[in-house]
Amino acid sequence: MIQISGLSKVFNQSRQTVWALDHVSLHVAPGEIFGVVGPSGAGKSTLIRCVNLLERPTAGEVIVNGQLLTSLPEADLRRARQQIGMIFQHFNLLSSRTVAGNVAFPLEITGYDKRYRQERVEELLDLVGLTEKAHAYPAQLSGGQKQRVGIARALATEPRVLLSDEATSALDPQTTSSILSLLKDLNRRLGLTILLITHEMEVVKQICDHVAILNDGRIVEEGAVHDLIVDPDSRLSQAFFPRGEEVIHTPGTTSAAVTFVGKAADRPVLASLVRRFDIDVNILGGSIQVIGGRRIGRLQIELSGTQVPQALTYLRETGLRVEVK
Amino acid sequence: MDWSVWIPNLSHAALETLYMVGVSTLLTVVLGLPLGVLLVITDRNGLKRAPALNQVLGAVVNFARSLPFIILLVVVIPFTRFVVGTSIGSTAAIVPLSLAAIPFFARVAETGLREVDRGLVEAAQAMGCTTWQIIRKVLLPEALPSLILGIALTIINLIGYSAMAGVIGGGGLGDVAVRYGYQRFETAVMVVTVVLLVVVVQGIQILGSKLALKVSKR
Numbered sequence: 001m002i003q004i005s006g007l008s009k010v011f012n013q014s015r016q017t018v019w020a021l022d023h024v025s026l027h028v029a030p031g032e033i034f035g036v037v038g039p040s041g042a043g044k045s046t047l048i049r050c051v052n053l054l055e056r057p058t059a060g061e062v063i064v065n066g067q068l069l070t071s072l073p074e075a076d077l078r079r080a081r082q083q084i085g086m087i088f089q090h091f092n093l094l095s096s097r098t099v100a101g102n103v104a105f106p107l108e109i110t111g112y113d114k115r116y117r118q119e120r121v122e123e124l125l126d127l128v129g130l131t132e133k134a135h136a137y138p139a140q141l142s143g144g145q146k147q148r149v150g151i152a153r154a155l156a157t158e159p160r161v162l163l164s165d166e167a168t169s170a171l172d173p174q175t176t177s178s179i180l181s182l183l184k185d186l187n188r189r190l191g192l193t194i195l196l197i198t199h200e201m202e203v204v205k206q207i208c209d210h211v212a213i214l215n216d217g218r219i220v221e222e223g224a225v226h227d228l229i230v231d232p233d234s235r236l237s238q239a240f241f242p243r244g245e246e247v248i249h250t251p252g253t254t255s256a257a258v259t260f261v262g263k264a265a266d267r268p269v270l271a272s273l274v275r276r277f278d279i280d281v282n283i284l285g286g287s288i289q290v291i292g293g294r295r296i297g298r299l300q301i302e303l304s305g306t307q308v309p310q311a312l313t314y315l316r317e318t319g320l321r322v323e324v325k
Numbered sequence: 326m327d328w329s330v331w332i333p334n335l336s337h338a339a340l341e342t343l344y345m346v347g348v349s350t351l352l353t354v355v356l357g358l359p360l361g362v363l364l365v366i367t368d369r370n371g372l373k374r375a376p377a378l379n380q381v382l383g384a385v386v387n388f389a390r391s392l393p394f395i396i397l398l399v400v401v402i403p404f405t406r407f408v409v410g411t412s413i414g415s416t417a418a419i420v421p422l423s424l425a426a427i428p429f430f431a432r433v434a435e436t437g438l439r440e441v442d443r444g445l446v447e448a449a450q451a452m453g454c455t456t457w458q459i460i461r462k463v464l465l466p467e468a469l470p471s472l473i474l475g476i477a478l479t480i481i482n483l484i485g486y487s488a489m490a491g492v493i494g495g496g497g498l499g500d501v502a503v504r505y506g507y508q509r510f511e512t513a514v515m516v517v518t519v520v521l522l523v524v525v526v527q528g529i530q531i532l533g534s535k536l537a538l539k540v541s542k543r
Contacts, residue, residue, distance in 0.1 A: 052451055081453035092448035095543045096466040105462070106452045137542040163451075 001161060001193040002028035002051060007060030009046050009217075020046040021057070022217040028210070030160075033187055033194045035204045035225075038214035044197040047214065048165050051195065052084050053077060064161055082110050085154030089166035091146040093138040099125070099149050100134040106156045124152040128182065144175035151182065155192075162186075164196035168203060180206045201239050205291045211236060225292050230261050232298070232323045240289055241298035253304040255284070256312065259321040260297035269318055270301075276314065279305030331514060335501065339521065341415045342497035345490060346483045349422035353479055357427040358472070360386070361434025362460055372446070372456045386428040394425050394486050398493060405493075418495030422486055430479045437471030438464050470541035477533025481526050488522075498522055 009021040020043045028034040038044050049055040051062055053069055062069045067080050093102050100121050107117045125131045128148040138146055147167060154162055164183070168176040184207045186192050196203065204211050204225060212222040213235050221228065221235045228236040237259075249255055260269070274281055286299035303311060315322045360382065366372040367379040392400070398421045402412045405420040441464050449459045465472070488499020498518050506515020 054447055054450060078453040078455065081451060084451070086448070086451040088444060088448060090442075090444055092442070092444040094445060094463065094467060096469065096540070105449075108462070109449075109452055109454050109458055139543050 001030040001032075001065070002026075002034075002195055003061075003063040004047075004051070005061050007047070007050055007062065008058050009043070009050060009055065010058045019217050021050065021060075023060070024214070024217070024219055025060075026212055026219065026222065028193060028195050030193055031187070031191050032209045033184070033196065033207050034210045034212070035208035036195070036197045036212050036214050037199065037201065037204055038197075040199060042214045043217040044199070044214055045165060048163050048195065048197045051163055052081050052086060082106065082157050083159045083161070085157075085159040085162040087147065087150045087154050087162065087164050087167045089169045091138070091143075091150045091170075093146055093149055093153075095138055098135050098137055099130060099141070102138065102149055103152045103156055106153060110157055120156060121152075124156055127155070127186075128152045142175075143171050144179060147171065147175075147179050148182070151179075151186070155186070155190075160191070160193060162192055162194045164194060164198075166198055167196065169198065169200065173202070176200070176202065177206065183207060204236070205240070205289065208292070226261075226294060229291055229296055230259050230321055232257050232259055232321060237298075240291065240296075241287060250282075250302055250304075253282070253302040254308050254312075255300070255302045255325050256315075257323045257325070258299045258301060258315060259323075260288075260295075260299070261319075261321075262294055262296075264319050266295075267318075269315065269320065270299075273311055273314065277305065277307040277311040279303055279307055279311055331517075335498070335514075335517065335521070338496060338498045338501045338518070341495070342484065342487055342499070345415050345418050345422060345487050345495060345497055346480060348419050349426055349483050349487075350476070350480050352419070352423040353426040353430045353483070354476060356423070357430035357479075358434050360427065360431035361438060362464070364431060364435045365438045365464070366456065366460070372459060386431055389424065389428040390432070392425075394421070395489055395492065397421050397425055398489060402493070413494040415490070415495050415497070418487065418490035418493055418497075421493075422483055422490065425486055426479050426483050429482060430475060433475035433478060434468075434472060437468040437475055440471060441467040470537040470543075473537040473540065474533055477529050477537075480529050480533075484522065484526060484529075 005025045007021050007024045008019065011018045011020055024047060036044050036047060046055055050057045051064065053062070057070065060070070064080065065083055069077060069080055072080060094105065097105065103121045103124050104117045107120060112120070122131070125134055128151055130145060130148050130152065133141065133145060138149065141149065168179050171179060180203060183194060187194055198204070208225050210223070211225050211228065212219045214220070225236070228234040229240065231237055270281055273279070280303070282302040284300040284302060286297065288295060288297035312322055312324065364379065364382055367375040367382070369376050401421050401424055405417050406412045408420055409416050411417050445463055445467060446459055449463045454462070487495065487497050488503065490497055491500030491503055498521055502515050502518035505511045506518060
């Protein structure tokens, strides 16, 4: 759906060149929610702005909806953009137009007649749950409501791709969560492909299928969220389960990180471990998170006893991931 | 002091002022607004980058604005004669008045247009708007409150300038104040005209502010 290859963006600042993006390639499959995360200054914003060519890449290709955008002439590019929705951190709504007027805006641009526009606006406001705010002005809305208007506007021309530029970063946690649910819902119901950038791990956790971590203009990790999360060495999993301060190792014990995924997280594995192998287990830390709708837990434990190797093998056999330090 | 003479005189002068300022304002907005838009979009971060054009326009605007009005009034006489056929009278005064106000209003409009959030322009580009659509549907409506205030400011400036229109026989309230009030020591006439001008200027400012507030949905 979105294919980015060899994308580079170089900014020439006084006497130094900055590589905002350094040969970035990624592929977003149809119907997927793809998240690009990274610290501020990593190049996320530049990346998403290069997808619809708000920013012209220095090198590389961008294909969206099967069209090679980077080679399109101006007029064709505008038409292609009408088929790519975009939402923004600061909503970017026209303050001089009502909610309905804002949602109708892209339809006016595309040249739909008034009757169709009215019908479609009603439909869209219903979709995002803002029907009763149709005649309000953006200044009268809360942040969450403004973003709902932004979403309705972005979907007005029925695009199959939505770009989200830090869409929840200006919202409080509760509102963020409701906007993310809305996006997930639209993704499922309309088969909408979403490419989002964010610095909030919470967003990845709640809705992303696929994730790429961007650092200094390069993708340093990429994969399906559930694959990365169970891999204790992945940056993603370390972000969710930080190792924390270095635990003081007790001499004569074996310390291990155990990752529980799905069903395994529900079984009393540790209790049976202690009984079966007659060992002592000391829990140093741990947490359980729900990521992409699946329960994933990580425990930091210390084992002591004569049958520790057997115990570790047993843990692995029950389907847990065990990493011995 | 014979008011039966002065009242028709003053009302005639008031109509002249209204005529000169009204038509000049119209011309100023019609020509100055596009100039303001051009100054914004040809800028190096603008929608239609044209740095050379931008610098030329900027220089012309600055030049016109640095000329004292009284000098402009005289310098443009040949041009005025070419456009309206005569260089004296209220209609002739409209030419220099507009020429002085257009660059002024262009700068005022430029400032207002620049205040429009860049994010809005970007959102419009992301939706596939043409430059013209962005100007008409984003920049102008969003800048409307500041444009209205700018027009009020321009009208008030024009009223001030129009007092000098007497030099080329333009007439108007300001001219009455200068010629009868000041030069012939008819203090009462001067006070009346000045009061009238003060009232008009206040009224326009209040009206402009109210209108700007009304269209601002921020």
